[in-house]
Amino acid sequence: MTVVRILEIENFRAIKKLRWLPGPGVNCLIGPGDSGKSTILDAIDLCLGARRSLSFTDVDFHGIDFDHPIRISVTLGALDDSLKNIDAYGDFLVGFNAGTGIVEPEPGAGIETALTLQLTVQSDLEPEWSLVSPRALAAGRTRNLNWADRTRISPARLGVTGGSHLTWRRGSVLSKLTEGKADTSSELTRLAREMREAFDQTELTELDGSLKLITAAATEMGVPVGAAVQALIDAGSVSFTGGTISLHDANGIPLSSLGLGSSRLLIAALQRKAADKATTFLIDELEYGLEPHRIIRLLGALGAKEEIPPLQVFATSHSPTTVTELSAHQLQIVRTRGGEHVVTRASDAGDVQGTIRAHAHALLATSVVVCEGGSEIGLMRGLDQHFTAAGERSLAACGATLVNGNGDETFNRANALQSLGYRVAILRDSDKPAPVTAEATFLAGGGKVFAWGGGRALEQELFAALPDGPAGELLELAIEVKDRALVEAHVKTISNGTSSLNDLEIEALLHGFSPDSRVLLGNAAARFGWLKTISAMETAGRTIVGPAYGESNASLTGVMNGVLDWVEDGAR
Secondary structure, eight states: OOEEEEEEEEEETTEEEEEEOOOSSEEEEESSTTSSHHHHHHHHHHHHSOOSOOOOOGGGBGGGOTTSOEEEEEEEESOOTTTTOHHHHGGGOEEEETTTTEEESSOOTTSEEEEEEEEEEOTTOOEEEEEOOHHHHHHTOOOOOOHHHHHHHOOEEEOSOOGGGGBTOTTSHHHHHTTTOOOOHHHHHHHHHHHHHHOOGGGOGGGHHHHHHHHHHHHHTTOOOOSOOOOOOOGGGOOOOGGGSBOBOTTSOBGGGSOHHHHHHHHHHHHHHTTTTOOEEEESSTTTTOOHHHHHHHHHHTTTTOSSOSSEEEEEOOOHHHHHHSOGGGEEEEEEETTEEEEEEGGGGSSOHHHHHHTGGGGGOSEEEEESSHHHHHHHHHHHHHHHHTTOOOTTTTTEEEEEOOGGGHHHHHHHHHHTTOEEEEEEOSSSOOOHHHHHHHHHTTOEEEEOSTTOOHHHHHHHHSOHHHHHHHHHHHHHHHOHHHHHHHHHHHTTTSOOHHHHHHHHHHTOOOHHHHHHHHHHHHHHTTTOSHHHHHHHIIIIITTTGGGSOHHHHHHHHHHHHHHHHHHO
């Protein structure tokens, strides 16, 4: 099974430069939109595809810089005997060192025999394919793959639609499955002739008048047409191709009319059956048209759960289901660093499988805010809804997502995501000290920590910073969520029986909350979890904190402005 060992891209579309060593099985490219995932699939397809010509334009050059050529290079390993033929490719065979990821000038002991195929496009927009190796370059030799070899290793690609794969069209999975032996040309020619002969022009009576006029005009001009012109099928216009024969069900209905999801599942299954003949499979938007349970079935058909991969798959996905189902070594995170693209295997970050499965959505974002708990997530979501309704840019539009740090796990989860190459910030309480080592690691990696001041938890901060009216509304929401009797009991417990809920409500009506009363309410809310759920704090953020934001204390708004500014910076 021929396998892509190295992919190198220069100056092609979204990618200025990339060098990547994919795995032998499923390689699922993930990351935010416009990160270059589809460009990588296109590069593999264009370099290895069985095409005699391609059309390029100036916009195919990165930054429309056509003074620097497009270069796509694919180093292939696991070569079959045909590709290792000394007479055909001897000077072009190189060695791939799996330990170092380096291509050696020639094969040798302990390294894999490989071939490097390169596609180059200069400013004249003419594509040129060639095998490259130091020995061939030194000898001044150039050549391409034999067409038969190129056709055999060309990847099958499943895009948004895949109807062509359900026909015997050139390059389809069906044509590979039958090894190109489905030669129907003679039968199709016979059918075309029978169709022409069976055509009955006498049924087209509406053409009679026109035919007479044409005959007369031809006679007048001395054009030899015989006694009368006829309306027959043009033999040259009747053409059947391999795509004319396609799969149909038992009732004669073309399988190309299947639903999108069903057709993609069937094509993936056929690709698996043809794995020994078509080893590279490209899938755009793997989840397209599929429900979660069918995504899982598709991944199974591609061999994602098998110890020995049956074929090499390159896919793009924006589905949390896909991320959850795949192993860390199958997830390839696409990022840009210093103007160059980098693809990082998730497993290279260590033991991150648990984090990935718990927060699959985070791996599809540009920026990640790890919130200490559900209440911080709720506040962020509620404020986001309030500000978005007022015309501000939403968190989603900035490519940001929220992750629950689950209290003491906050820094561990943030460090795991940061080790995967993600831009991460933490929003946390300051009532407990941060773990020293974990915080130092996080900050050293470029992370940002936002915390309430004065050793306060979120609930304590809200009751301290909100104006009297909104603070009273927050108390009313807590009573609605927890029940009045419980809140009354909590107030008495925290105040050691010196204050009641009724006393606080009267105080708020007459004078507003005193500083001591604000501390009491904050302590009770934090200790007994008055608003600890995401939904309760989301309501508070949207209907209470958001409308009062401009009048609230800077101890609250300063922290939140810092988080929101950080999110927006990531979208620039």
